[in-house]
Amino acid sequence: MNRSATSVLLIALVLGPVIIFSQELNKKITDPKNGKEILYGYCDRAGLEKGEFGEMFEKYYKTYEPDKAVTDKLKLTQAGIEILIVLGTWCSDSQEQVPGFFKVLDKIRFDKKNVQMIAVDSAKEAGIIDLVNYNIQKVPTFIIYRKGREIGRIIEKPYMTLEKDLLMFFNEN
Numbered sequence: 001m002n003r004s005a006t007s008v009l010l011i012a013l014v015l016g017p018v019i020i021f022s023q024e025l026n027k028k029i030t031d032p033k034n035g036k037e038i039l040y041g042y043c044d045r046a047g048l049e050k051g052e053f054g055e056m057f058e059k060y061y062k063t064y065e066p067d068k069a070v071t072d073k074l075k076l077t078q079a080g081i082e083i084l085i086v087l088g089t090w091c092s093d094s095q096e097q098v099p100g101f102f103k104v105l106d107k108i109r110f111d112k113k114n115v116q117m118i119a120v121d122s123a124k125e126a127g128i129i130d131l132v133n134y135n136i137q138k139v140p141t142f143i144i145y146r147k148g149r150e151i152g153r154i155i156e157k158p159y160m161t162l163e164k165d166l167l168m169f170f171n172e173n
Contacts, residue, residue, distance in 0.1 A: 031090055031121045039089045039119035041127050045102060045112070056095040064100035070163040071107040077170040078110060080147045085117045086131065087140040093156045094140040101142060104163045144169040
């Protein structure tokens with residue numbers, strides 16, 4: 001790697017977290033398409049557990065029952081995993097799937113610092129956050145990474161169940 005590329009990488013590593021964390025977390029806007037208040041941009045679980053989305057979060061979290069045999073296996077295979085969740089608080093699939101996803105993560109004691117969330121509006125935009133490289137067509141989209149490399153996605157709804165899909169991805173090398 002040449003000297004200028006190394007400098008750019010170093011600047012990105014130093015300033016990246018500063019830029020991310022200087023943005024407002026759990027920002028709310030009125031969606032221009034549907035007129036509803038939504039989360040927009042970077043958000044966290046606490047933001048999802050409040051307001052109208054919070055009511056849905058609680059309902060679906062309580063009712064989702066992950067398969068214990070699968071979650072026991074997930075506990076053993078989560079090393080090096082990071083997850084990006086792109087969701088819409090206005091979206092019924094996000095309202096249903098995101099709480100169940102968190103229930104699975106809670107059951108396997110997944111480290112919350114390895115989960116990043118971005119809330120989008122109905123146009124699948126999140127302000128200054130550039131989502132082009134993530135190729136988000138539908139929400140929610142759960143992107144699973146191991147050591148920085150994408151190893152799988154759950155788009156809108158799982159193929160099997162949330163925990164079985166995760167196990168399939170976690171077992172990827």
